[in-house]
Amino acid sequence: MSLAIxxxxxxxxxxxxxxxxxxxxxxxxxxxxNFAHGESVTIGALLGFTVLKVTGLPFGLSLVLxxxxxxxLGILIEKLAYRPIRVKxxxxxxxxxSSVGMILxxxxxxxxxxxxxxxxxxxxxxxxxxxxxxxxxxxxxLWILAITALLMVxxxxxxxRTMLGKSMRxxxxxxxLARLTGIKVDRIISLTFGLGAAFGGVAGVLFAPIxxxxxxxxxxxxxxxxxxxxxxxxxxxxxxxxxLLLGVVEAVGSTTISSVYKDxxxxxxxxxxxxxxxxxLFGHEVGRRA
Amino acid sequence: xxLKLTGIEAGYGSIKVLHGVSLEIHEGEIVTxxxxxxxxxxxxxxxxxxxxxPRAGEIVFDxxxxxxLAPDRIVELGICQVPExxxxxxxxxxxxxxELAAMVVGTRLDSSKAFDTVYDxxxxxxxxxxxxxxxxxxxxxxxxxIGKGLISRPKLxxxxxxxxxxxxxxxQNLFRVIEQINQMGTxxxxxxxxxxxxxxxxxRGYVMEVGKICAYGPAEKLLSDDAVRxxxxxx
Ligand SMILES: Nc1ncnc2c1ncn2[C@@H]1O[C@H](COP(=O)(O)OP(=O)(O)OP(=O)(O)O)[C@@H](O)[C@H]1O
Ligand SMILES: [Mg+2]
Numbered sequence: 039m040s041l042a043i044x045x046x047x048x049x050x051x052x053x054x055x056x057x058x059x060x061x062x063x064x065x066x067x068x069x070x071x072n073f074a075h076g077e078s079v080t081i082g083a084l085l086g087f088t089v090l091k092v093t094g095l096p097f098g099l100s101l102v103l104x105x106x107x108x109x110x111l112g113i114l115i116e117k118l119a120y121r122p123i124r125v126k127x128x129x130x131x132x133x134x135x136s137s138v139g140m141i142l143x144x145x146x147x148x149x150x151x152x153x154x155x156x157x158x159x160x161x162x163x164x165x166x167x168x169x170x171x172x173x174x175x176x177x178x179x180l181w182i183l184a185i186t187a188l189l190m191v192x193x194x195x196x197x198x199r200t201m202l203g204k205s206m207r208x209x210x211x212x213x214x215l216a217r218l219t220g221i222k223v224d225r226i227i228s229l230t231f232g233l234g235a236a237f238g239g240v241a242g243v244l245f246a247p248i249x250x251x252x253x254x255x256x257x258x259x260x261x262x263x264x265x266x267x268x269x270x271x272x273x274x275x276x277x278x279x280x281x282l283l284l285g286v287v288e289a290v291g292s293t294t295i296s297s298v299y300k301d302x303x304x305x306x307x308x309x310x311x312x313x314x315x316x317x318x319l320f321g322h323e324v325g326r327r328a
Numbered sequence: 329x330x331l332k333l334t335g336i337e338a339g340y341g342s343i344k345v346l347h348g349v350s351l352e353i354h355e356g357e358i359v360t361x362x363x364x365x366x367x368x369x370x371x372x373x374x375x376x377x378x379x380x381x382p383r384a385g386e387i388v389f390d391x392x393x394x395x396x397l398a399p400d401r402i403v404e405l406g407i408c409q410v411p412e413x414x415x416x417x418x419x420x421x422x423x424x425x426x427e428l429a430a431m432v433v434g435t436r437l438d439s440s441k442a443f444d445t446v447y448d449x450x451x452x453x454x455x456x457x458x459x460x461x462x463x464x465x466x467x468x469x470x471x472x473x474i475g476k477g478l479i480s481r482p483k484l485x486x487x488x489x490x491x492x493x494x495x496x497x498x499x500q501n502l503f504r505v506i507e508q509i510n511q512m513g514t515x516x517x518x519x520x521x522x523x524x525x526x527x528x529x530x531x532r533g534y535v536m537e538v539g540k541i542c543a544y545g546p547a548e549k550l551l552s553d554d555a556v557r558x559x560x561x562x563x
Binding site for chain 1: 330377379399400402403404408409411415416417418419420424428430431432433474480
């Protein structure tokens, strides 16, 4: 098996990781699963397409712009779909319904705005191919690896070194205690949704050049959700590891066995790992709260 | 008058727990609130902290009505609650726990001095500064919770059963620390199961029964009241 396959797997794994981080982050802070998180990937990819086409900004700056715009969208989604449910203390299942409603609205909204046809990013972004260690790699693959690594470092620094990041961790530990401490919990949760969506949006822009942008690419969210669970839901390191692992397993499986069974292999491994370690790779073994 | 509750009614959903609670705290006092399990002591504190919106009644703090304000506003105004249990963020370090509590009052604070005050009171916290709070012992976590409540220099500190689960020797220590905090100028509302010791350090006390205040007065008077002794002091 060649190293190139592993690298390809890692590249797709980076995308899963970025999306999985959003899922885990939101879950950790609010206790909610934002099933509509995949739609931030869709909107990000489509926004990226428009930004590149209309403004002609360089790819890096477009990424930053999409990061911000997707973040704002995440904040809006939280306000519309989740806050009312959280504030009124409604049953959790209502949040799921609300999520599903958001998926429909966002995916269909995206189709109205950008149409149903897949949109291809400018070919120049794909970068050039070159040889290292006897493999052919595209420079764009390396960019994905580098940008993902950078984002992870920035996230770590943000969570551990800034007061806002520390407040997020505090809210994730205990919402009640955070309130009593005087932290503006609603603002922090809203920011977490924003940050999660920003990561999703960036993942969309990174993903589109190796795939395409379209109203229905949000299904990648489902696999990333699986990756987040695989790593241990709510755990940041777990989300990253789960994403990378899923990417590599998928790539190796589809070349050694058959690409037709790509998804079956990925989910098969997922189920196997969860049978062995139900709380995920980085999860703690905890019972249900009594 | 620092704090005045008048006819507070509050509860959870359709359950009414407080049926008109009235209570006062003067500046510089230690006031204790005692009563049986389920009487509504924690609920009273939650209403005071803005975690529960009172359905009726008024809360006046430092000359202004704070009824219905959000918890973060109430903390800013100078009321801090140390809740039941361990009251710390387990995955944050000791220092981060204190930083967050200090941050919410922002510039009102000379923060290095505030840290010194807490570390002087609880030297062990200084030693454990960079350790995750979740790895501290139960007693150490309690100290951190109190330090966290203290660091923003609130005018009023609400303590919900701070002695619960502590070894007898630590309880002695704790009550001494509470007196020390009070001497530094912080008024205290102390909810306790340990009624005897609470009354021993308090200026005044209130006794609560099923959502109502049923007796109150100077601490030494409650200590010698026959009905109170029977019901809460076990003698
Ligand atoms: N979150 C809640 N939802 C519904 N009912 C509650 C809730 N919290 C408390 N109660 C009820 O309110 C009543 C008063 O509870 P509260 O916690 O204020 O009592 P307490 O005096 O603090 O008791 P303890 O000494 O055991 O801490 C109890 O009957 C309790 O069952
Ligand atoms: Mg209580």
